[in-house]
Amino acid sequence: MSPAVTAAGTSLDDALSRACEALGVRLGEIHYEIVPGDGGGVTILAEVDPVAVLGLFLAESFRAGDLAVSARVTSEDGLLRVELEGEDVSLLTAGDGRGLDALQYLSNRVLNGRIAEHPPVQLDAAGYKARRAHDLCRQAEEAATRVVDSRQPVVLGPLTPAARREIHLALRDDVRVETESDGTGFLKRVVVRLRGRI
Numbered sequence: 001m002s003p004a005v006t007a008a009g010t011s012l013d014d015a016l017s018r019a020c021e022a023l024g025v026r027l028g029e030i031h032y033e034i035v036p037g038d039g040g041g042v043t044i045l046a047e048v049d050p051v052a053v054l055g056l057f058l059a060e061s062f063r064a065g066d067l068a069v070s071a072r073v074t075s076e077d078g079l080l081r082v083e084l085e086g087e088d089v090s091l092l093t094a095g096d097g098r099g100l101d102a103l104q105y106l107s108n109r110v111l112n113g114r115i116a117e118h119p120p121v122q123l124d125a126a127g128y129k130a131r132r133a134h135d136l137c138r139q140a141e142e143a144a145t146r147v148v149d150s151r152q153p154v155v156l157g158p159l160t161p162a163a164r165r166e167i168h169l170a171l172r173d174d175v176r177v178e179t180e181s182d183g184t185g186f187l188k189r190v191v192v193r194l195r196g197r198i
Contacts, residue, residue, distance in 0.1 A: 004047040006035070012042045019046035025114055029053045050111055050118045051075055054082065057110045061103070067091065075119060082107070084125040093128045100125065101160035102186070133166050140170035143192045144177045151194060158187035167192075 005022045009015035012034070020027055023046065030046045037043025051073050058071040069086040084092065084100075092099035104123040111118045122129075143154040156167060167190045168179050178195045181188045 008043040010041045015042045015044045028056045080119045080121045082123045089125045101162045136166040137170040140167045153193040155189050157189035
């Protein structure tokens with residue numbers, strides 16, 4: 001979380017403008033309260049609100065893309081959870097959820113630019129990620145079986161970072177095989193090979 005700042009002005013609008021300037025954010029991205037100050041005018045204590053930053057970024061992105069998608073952002077269990085809904089959500093979950101993963105990645109990058117420390121963002125749409133995690137776990141187990149049977153590496157992907165993580169986690173405790181991400185950029189492959197083989 002970024003530190004709070006105290007800002008004073010001749011009016012609430014003036015104090016808010018000064019707080020936004022000090023924090024390097026827009027008005028819709030802060031949480032503030034009026035506090036006692038010295039002399040006349042208005043004094044506020046303001047801080048960047050990660051839920052507001054994320055909600056504003058997503059709303060503007062969907063509006064710019066002319067997408068019929070809405071987002072409900074909550075802060076719980078050390079995460080910023082975002083549930084997406086609307087008739088265009090399928091555009092984000094198509095292609096193994098690459099759009100959803102890319103939007104989650106961008107959401108975290110936007111928050112990184114506004115707040116030094118923030119909870120990680122987790123985007124989902126009607127339980128899509130749980131279904132995908134189940135499918136990726138099945139693919140990982142099938143790949144491990146093929147590796148053991150053929151004694152040859154199996155390559156999965158290219159996959160997003162979130163999908164690669166599911167593969168690595170699915171095979172983490174399998175004593176027969178090991179996994180490694182291969183490639184550069186956002187989409188990489190996962191190589192599954194016999195444990196100890198280079």
